[in-house]
Amino acid sequence: MSDLNLKKGTSAKSAYNLRPNFSDIVERHTLAVMVENEPGVLARVIGLFAGRGYNIESLTVAEVDHEGKLSRITIVTTGTPQVIEQIKAQLGRIVTVHEVHDLTVEGPSVERELAIFKVAGDGEKRVEALRLADIFRANVVDSTLKSFVFEITGAPEKIDAFADLMRPLGLVEVARTGVAALSRGG
Amino acid sequence: MTRQMTGAEMVVQALIDQGVDTVFGYPGGAVLPIYDAIFQQNHIKHVLVRHEQGAVHAAEGYARSTGKPGVCLVTSGPGATNAVTGLTDALLDSIPIIVLTGQVPTFMIGSDAFQEADTVGITRPCTKHNWLVKETDALSGVLHEAFHVATSGRPGPVLIDIPKDVQFASGTYNAPQPSTSHYQPTVKGDITSVTELVEAMEKAERPLFYTGGGVINAGPAASQLLRELVSSTNFPITSTLMGLGAYPASGDNWLGMLGMHGLYEANMAMHGCDLMINIGARFDDRITGVISEFSPNSTKAHIDIDPSSINKVIRVDIPIVGDVGHVLEDLMKVWKSRGRKTNSAAVGNWWSQIKEWQAIECLKFTQQGKVIKPQYALSRLEALTKNHDRYITTEVGQHQMWAAQYLGFEDPNRWMTSGGLGTMGYGFPASIGVQMGHPESLVINVAGEASWLMNMQELGTAMQYNLPVKQFILNNERLGMVRQWQELLHGERYSSSWSESLPDFVKLAEAFGAKGILCSDPDDLDEAIMEMLNHDGPVLFDCLVEKHENCFPMIPSGKAHNEMLLGDADTQGAIDAKGSVLV
Numbered sequence: 001m002s003d004l005n006l007k008k009g010t011s012a013k014s015a016y017n018l019r020p021n022f023s024d025i026v027e028r029h030t031l032a033v034m035v036e037n038e039p040g041v042l043a044r045v046i047g048l049f050a051g052r053g054y055n056i057e058s059l060t061v062a063e064v065d066h067e068g069k070l071s072r073i074t075i076v077t078t079g080t081p082q083v084i085e086q087i088k089a090q091l092g093r094i095v096t097v098h099e100v101h102d103l104t105v106e107g108p109s110v111e112r113e114l115a116i117f118k119v120a121g122d123g124e125k126r127v128e129a130l131r132l133a134d135i136f137r138a139n140v141v142d143s144t145l146k147s148f149v150f151e152i153t154g155a156p157e158k159i160d161a162f163a164d165l166m167r168p169l170g171l172v173e174v175a176r177t178g179v180a181a182l183s184r185g186g
Numbered sequence: 187m188t189r190q191m192t193g194a195e196m197v198v199q200a201l202i203d204q205g206v207d208t209v210f211g212y213p214g215g216a217v218l219p220i221y222d223a224i225f226q227q228n229h230i231k232h233v234l235v236r237h238e239q240g241a242v243h244a245a246e247g248y249a250r251s252t253g254k255p256g257v258c259l260v261t262s263g264p265g266a267t268n269a270v271t272g273l274t275d276a277l278l279d280s281i282p283i284i285v286l287t288g289q290v291p292t293f294m295i296g297s298d299a300f301q302e303a304d305t306v307g308i309t310r311p312c313t314k315h316n317w318l319v320k321e322t323d324a325l326s327g328v329l330h331e332a333f334h335v336a337t338s339g340r341p342g343p344v345l346i347d348i349p350k351d352v353q354f355a356s357g358t359y360n361a362p363q364p365s366t367s368h369y370q371p372t373v374k375g376d377i378t379s380v381t382e383l384v385e386a387m388e389k390a391e392r393p394l395f396y397t398g399g400g401v402i403n404a405g406p407a408a409s410q411l412l413r414e415l416v417s418s419t420n421f422p423i424t425s426t427l428m429g430l431g432a433y434p435a436s437g438d439n440w441l442g443m444l445g446m447h448g449l450y451e452a453n454m455a456m457h458g459c460d461l462m463i464n465i466g467a468r469f470d471d472r473i474t475g476v477i478s479e480f481s482p483n484s485t486k487a488h489i490d491i492d493p494s495s496i497n498k499v500i501r502v503d504i505p506i507v508g509d510v511g512h513v514l515e516d517l518m519k520v521w522k523s524r525g526r527k528t529n530s531a532a533v534g535n536w537w538s539q540i541k542e543w544q545a546i547e548c549l550k551f552t553q554q555g556k557v558i559k560p561q562y563a564l565s566r567l568e569a570l571t572k573n574h575d576r577y578i579t580t581e582v583g584q585h586q587m588w589a590a591q592y593l594g595f596e597d598p599n600r601w602m603t604s605g606g607l608g609t610m611g612y613g614f615p616a617s618i619g620v621q622m623g624h625p626e627s628l629v630i631n632v633a634g635e636a637s638w639l640m641n642m643q644e645l646g647t648a649m650q651y652n653l654p655v656k657q658f659i660l661n662n663e664r665l666g667m668v669r670q671w672q673e674l675l676h677g678e679r680y681s682s683s684w685s686e687s688l689p690d691f692v693k694l695a696e697a698f699g700a701k702g703i704l705c706s707d708p709d710d711l712d713e714a715i716m717e718m719l720n721h722d723g724p725v726l727f728d729c730l731v732e733k734h735e736n737c738f739p740m741i742p743s744g745k746a747h748n749e750m751l752l753g754d755a756d757t758q759g760a761i762d763a764k765g766s767v768l769v
Contacts, residue, residue: 036368039318044310051311082497089494095315095335095369 028057029084029104030111030181033073036096037063044094045073054079054087058113058156058178070098076156076179101183108184114177115159120147121170129169136162147172188360193322193353194219197286200329202229203362206257208248208622209233210241214261215301216288219353221259233622233651236643238265240615242272242343243641245283247619250602251577253405255282255336256619262288263301266347267308271609273343274312278606279428280403282341284332285313291351292320305347314342320349322357330362339371340492341403371491375508375516383463383487383504384520390461390485391532392539393421396444399428399605400466400490400510402598408511409598412465413437415518419528422540424452426467427590428605435594441540445473446741447587450548450750451540453739456481457747458539464488466510469499470606471768479746489513548739548752549591558708560585560660560731564592564632567658570715574628577620579603581613581637584666584737589632611640614657618644621653628656628719635661635728636685645698648724656718657726662733663688670736675743675761691728698724706730743768 035041042061049056057076064072077087084102091100103109117138119129126148133140133150136158142149147170152162156179163174191199197220201209210233213221224232235241238260245256260269266287276283290299306318315335317328328346336344387393395416401408409432416423416439423433424444433440442449444456456462462484467473469488474480480500487504488496496505506513521527553562578593579602580586586603595601602620604612617631631638638659648655668683692702701721705714705728718725736757739750744765751757 040306040310043307047311082501086494086498089492089496089498093340093492093494098368 024080026078026080027084027104028076028078029102030109030179031075031077031088031091032099032101032103032181033075033091033097034099035071035073035094036098037069037071038096041071041096042073044096045075045091048090048094049077049087052086052090054083058176060178060180074179074181103181103183106183109181110184111155111179111181112153113156113159113179114151114153115162116141116175117150117152117163117166117171118147118173119150119166119170120172122146125169129166132162132165132169138162188358190356191359192219192223192356193325193348194223196322196325196357196359197329197348197353198223198227198230199359200326200362201257202227204330204333205254206230209257209259210235210244210248210619211259212236212238212241212261212265214265214288216262216290216350217259217265217286217348217353219350220286220288220348231622232259233618233647235615235618236646237641238268239271239611240618240641240644240647242269242276242283242285243609243612243615244619244622244644244647245285246272246276246279246281246612247579247602247616248623249281249283249619250402250616251599251620252623253599254623255284255333258283258285260285260287261301262290262305263303265301266303266305269345270309270312271607273309273345275604275607275609275612276343277312277314279604280341280399281343282336283343284336285343285345287345287347288353289318289347289349292349293351295349305345309345312343313345314340316345316347318347318349319352322352322355325352325357326359326361330360331365331367333362334365334367335369338365338369372507373491373509373512375489375506375513377516377520379504379506380513380516381520383506384517384524386461386485386487386504387419387421387463387521388524388527389529390421391529392459392536393419393461393463393528393533394455394459395421395423395463395465396425396456396467397423397429397432397465398426398467401429401432402466404466404510406598408509408514409433411511411514411518415514418526419521420530420533420537421463421528422455422537424448424455426470426473426605427603429467430590430601431595431598434596436596441544443590445470446475447591447737447739448741449591450546450739450752451543453741453747453750454543455540459484462486464490464502465514466490468495471499474500475741475746475749476744481747546752553708556707558706558711558729558731560588560662560735561592562708563658563660563711563729563731564588566711567630567632567715568593570712571628571630571719574719575624575626576600577602577617577624577627577629579613579616579620579629579631581631581633581640582608582610583634583637584662584670584735585632585634585637585660587737588660593632610637612637614638614641614655615644615647617655617657618647618651618653621655622651629654630656630658633657633659634666635659635663635688635691636665639689642694645695645700645724645726649699652723654721654723654725657724658718659691659726659728660731661688661691661728662731662735664733666735667737669734673736674757691726695724695726700724700726702726702728704728704730
């Protein structure tokens with residue numbers, strides 16, 4: 001059983017391995033999609049997910065190569081293996097998509113997300129929030145006598161954990177960027 | 187080679203440089219500069235349709251019958267939105283067309299200007315790709331790229347939205363260059379997988395070719411390779427609606443069309459085969475029936491240029507991504523180099539089984555009495571036209587399925603029908619596009635009266651350009667396929683499925699200056715058809731047929747290939763509640 005020889009998004013552990021092991025188990029995958037930075041390209045990607053009923057857990061996009069006019073879209077999505085394979089193939093069909101990488105299957109990768117938390121309170125809760133922020137290596141980026149704004153960076157699970165801890169301590173508002181991800185190694 | 191010219195002149199120059207000879211369109215405020223440029227040249231013929239939907243279907247008909255991309259030119263706003271149905275139709279059937287739309291000037295975009303619509307936004311999901319060109323200098327590059335994208339890989343419709351100020355302004359025109367675009371789809375199949383398929387073919391006891399529109403789209407050479415492969419292996423072959431003509435209907439190994447209204451032997455062979463070789467088809471739901479019982483005991487190979495077609499619906503064992511022509515060439519090479527082996531004894535037994543299925547004669551009908559059976563009308567049309575240089579288009583519904591069953595297609599690009607989207611109103615404008623591409627040939631649109639009325643305004647186009655398209659209308663005064671489903675699924679409650687106040691089609695034809703023929707007696711049919719064929723000009727043939735005829739065979743919704751209904755006697759309770767929610 002050989003992998004198929006495809007131009008787009010080809011890698012040693014191909015995102016286009018068309019002989020996947022199908023199961024009904026819903027998996028979470030992180031996809032890195034390199035696109036031409038032209039008007040409407042994000043709408044094409046989002047429209048594909050909406051039109052075909054796929055999930056988006058998070059999506060981030062920014063230009064990463066100004067000269068080559070390339071943007072990198074990092075999408076965290078969920079689905080059965082068959083759906084994940086369809087998502088990748090459908091993304092690959094978009095004319096302005098250059099590469100599709102499934103970081104979840106292409107080997108180890110790092111995922112990072114930035115989040116900003118506003119926590120309001122006083123007395124013991126305020127002290128506890130600051131102490132936990134220190135443990136999580138969150139920075140205080142704004143402070144009043146009755147509130148803090150923490151900035152925290154890390155894997156999504158770490159940010160979830162920090163949010164759980166802040167909730168009883170006066171969590172008011174959260175802003176998260178969504179995941180940016182890269183494969184590990186050279 | 188670069189030259190200075192206006193954006194409007196660039197459009198015309200690019201079309202000339204791309205080898206375009208015909209454009210289907212309709213003018214309006216936002217495309218006037220391009221129409222002015224068309225007026226001042228003699229290379230490209232413009233066909234004025236009567237509605238923009240007609241322009242797109244005509245371009246589709248032109249493209250499918252000539253193998254060249256079809257081109258449309260329409261204005262902004264309503265011109266563009268009227269093109270949406272045709273674009274979606276071309277997307278689902280993988281037809282290469284280029285639609286040029288005018289747009290309000292760049293400085294007015296977003297101001298809700300007169301006849302402004304977000305054309306690239308509206309057409310993003312119904313094109314293979316689209317562009318809004320905001321600078322005249324970028325226009326020629328986009329025009330050439332549009333032809334490349336529309337015709338490379340899996341073909342499809344593209345749209346270029348050109349604001350009026352971009353058409354007026356001058357800029358630099360670049361002649362077409364070999365594409366440097368990153369969009370270069372894989373055409374060669376993986377040779378390991380091809381070899382794996384050859385090994386499966388050598389061992390197969392009950393093999394079957396299941397071919398589709400991808401063979402037609404891959405060009406005449408691919409159809410030729412397919413014929414060679416079929417005759418040298420002696421495997422049976424069936425095809426989807428879209429693939430008819432790739433293998434000749436008179437060929438020894440032909441089982442007829444498969445699917446919901448496919449032939450008994452074709453569907454039984456699909457169900458019973460042990461090796462299914464899908465060439466350029468996509469396991470559409472009209473083909474598979476209920477997925478869980480689809481061809482349960484076969485190894486499935488799938489050759490397709492679009493990776494997303496593979497494993498989308500049906501899990502396959504041997505996927506091969508590539509152009510059908512390239513893959514078939516490699517397949518033949520490998521198969522020959524390994525000694526041209528098949529399990530001929532087992533394949534012989536398989537043929538004996540198939541012959542038993544064929545003996546059922548599932549398309550058999552009896553013409554009796556004074557009412558024309560639609561099947562009889564098409565059988566006579568076939569008999570009287572099959573030796574002509576003939577192209578057939580259809581509308582959508584029962585008549586379309588009967589045409590697929592009772593007309594024989596000997597060559598590719600001779601059969602134009604709306605397969606994926608099922609667009610009523612497709613056939614008439616498509617026949618106009620076909621006739622433009624083949625002025626000397628016989629072009630017949632097999633229609634139902636309801637479908638035909640959806641784009642009847644194009645009779646004006648046929649008259650203006652003296653296009654002798656024959657409109658063969660099977661008139662049952664019903665929306666026949668809807669009526670059939672209501673009979674089978676909805677307790678014979680015929681909700682809004684009949685037409686009152688139908689026009690007198692003969693007078694309607696005459697009102698446009700065309701010829702109308704009415705035929706209601708089976709004894710007059712041959713003579714009436716000959717009158718249609720002998721008339722040099724557009725003909726509306728109003729063939730009054732049996733009103734309540736159902737189309738069989740039929741795989742009911744939610745059933746498998748081996749659970750076909752062969753006639754009215756089988757229909758009681760054939761579709762259960764689970765099947766009735768399917769379309």
